Amino acid sequence: MHARTDTLDDIAEKVRAGERLGIEEGLRLYATPDIHTLGELANHVREKLHSRRTYYNVNLHINYTNYCLLRCKFCSFYRPYPVQGRDAPAGDPETPSDDGYALSIEQIVERAQWAVRQGATEVHITGGLHPKLPFTFYVEMCRQIRQACPSLHIKAFTAVEIIHFTRIARPPLSIPQVLDQLVEAGLDSLPGGGAEIFDARVHDEVFKNKVGQAGWFDVHRAAHERGIYSNATMLYGHIEGREERLNHLLKLRAHQDWAIANAQARFNCLVPLSFIPQRSELAHLPGPTGLEDLRTLAVARLMLDNVPHIKAFWVMQTPKLAQVSIDWGVDDVDGTVMHYEITREGGRDADAQVLPVERIRRMIREAGGEPVERDSLYGPVTH
């Protein structure tokens, strides 16, 4: 523990000189009572990179199914796939839930077309690990969206889904083969989901059967090697501690060093995801406070000196905190997000799944930011 007298002068000097911070410094930044200096330092880096530019995009999230083979404790989204027929054990916890769903390709394409009509430049597609759908379903999904919406950026499938596809493909495929087939069909980039916290203890306790650190990086490494950009996430505020978060950030930083030196693509942004406990198996946990959210966003900005953007995903950070975070290292507030199912039920602002462009721009402007509509790779969008 550091006493209240711990000044951040040495860290401030390093940050102003553009020097890299280590884990001890990260822990001190997290623990400091001098929150204003923390925010100011994060803002210094943010302004050096982006001045007051604050990015958003117009996008639609499509969560194609909530049926999932996994039972992650933090997740309130998944539903067990119905066990049917006489073999279904009596009283099975897997009894059909009436709110399970799986969209057809036709429905997905209709949603994408609707999004384009609303001005969207991106679809962000993810879903549970459906036990029955074949790999060809996902390839065909990309192909038909690409055909129907030629200029729409398809950001789809977390590392966890990509590994699931390698297993369900007939014959089974490698990660590079799955990525190549999806890209050929229209996939443009990968979202950052499924990273959670890279730590064996946290993994085994909260998302045991899910792809861990090695698999997640295998997918992003293969993507970056073939020029596919991706994002990274960190799900914080459940059973992990600050040190585990910092280690997670340092692993992402090490990968990004590698990608910058060796690959054709890299992480565009980090999305720290504030844990929403409601309706999950971890509902007894309190979730992070607003200040812990701000500290996490600021520390992420300061530790990840090689990742260009820090995104406050307002669905999980709330629009109000996302607005304040613009002064705490954040330069991106994600999109207008026309539908978002993953935390809908337990969400902090459950009815507010859509932020109209004008509200996003006003929220940015009021925080002294300059709103910039971006495309998925952070190029400007002009209408």
Ligand code: V47
């Ligand atoms: O991987 C699940 C998280 C992620 C909860 O790449 C939860 O631009 C909080 O990855 N409370 C999916 N979080 C969302 C995601 C994402 C979102 C926005 C932008 C991007 C991007 C990626 O949501 C999952 C998991 O880490 N999650 N349950 C929950 N109860």
